[in-house]
Amino acid sequence: MSDNTINDTTILGPPDASRAPRYTEPGTFARLPRLSEVGNAAVTIVGIPFDTGVSYRPGARFGPGHIRASSKLLRPYNPGLDIAPFGVHQVADAGDIAVNPFDIVEALDTVDHAATALSENGSRLLTLGGDHTLALPLLRAMHKLHGKIAVLHFDAHLDTWDTYFGAPFTHGTPFRRASEEGLIDMERSMHVGTRGPLYGKQDLEDDAVLGFQVVRSDDYQFDGVRSIIDRIVRRVSGGPVYVSIDIDVLDPAHAPGTGTPEAGGMTSRELLNTLRGLVGLNIVGADIVEVAPAYDHAEVTGIAAAHVGYELLSVLACNEVR
Helix, strand or coil: CCEEEECCEEEECCCCCCCCCCCCCCCCHHHCCEHHHHCCCCEEEEEECCCCCCCCCCCHHHHHHHHHHCCCCCCCCECCCCECCCCCCCEEEEEECCCCCCCHHHHHHHHHHHHHHHHCCCCEEEEEECCHHHHHHHHHHHHHHHCCEEEEEECCCCCCCCCECCECCCCCCHHHHHHHCCCECCCCEEEEEECCCCCCCHHHHHHHHCCEEEEEHHHHHHHCHHHHHHHHHHHHCCCEEEEEEEHHHECCCCCCCECCCCCCCECHHHHHHHHHCCCCCEEEEEEEECECHHHCCCCHHHHHHHHHHHHHHHHHHHHHHC
């Protein structure tokens, strides 16, 4: 392991890739140390291999392993933000949370308790899903620590529908349930990257009542990244922020490996640059969900998701040194 000493605290980072080939162990995100090796971490990465809440193509239960496998080429220094995200503070991979694939309610409860235990010492969580149903228990855990949270939600879809086939807990309902449970700050939450057909205009009207403003995918073409970053910061600043990223926010050309792809999405560059614009926000947690490797090829989606995670870790590191 490479060592970096900051404030007399030894930080363990990835192995030196010039001495240990990237395709060897460890099989963690960015080849970071396991949480069991360091004891405590300022940022904890955790996987949740669960996709029982999907409504179309399954397979996101294999997402955490695919994202980790696709992250092996990540390097220690991020020139886009002039930061070494693994050298500022300890980042570690806690492995996966084992959840019941046959009982959604039990699975959500398991995630809630596990996320609470991992973050109650002040560690920020970066969760690798799994399907978007997982955002609900993660927000429940964050709410216990931080109170109402602004949700910054990157997705092709609103995920504020009421039920599917009468089921209240699915990957299309987490933010309606979160709003109904009083978990989110309804004055500071936002969807980014939405597009595609809806069931009806009522979907948008209901969504606004639940507390969300919307930045459409098309807005990137007409307004530009800088303008959208300004809109996001104005909306969500002023308190704790939870960032939830469904990989289908990207166009299928950039992320084919997902369960509910929609044409006309963001490019990888637009998403990564938007995330860099979040420096200074009080981000208390984040997730990357809906990576389904069975539909991926050449690790296109996995690599995109790994870089999304890298930018989020870089933003957290920048906030640490501000």
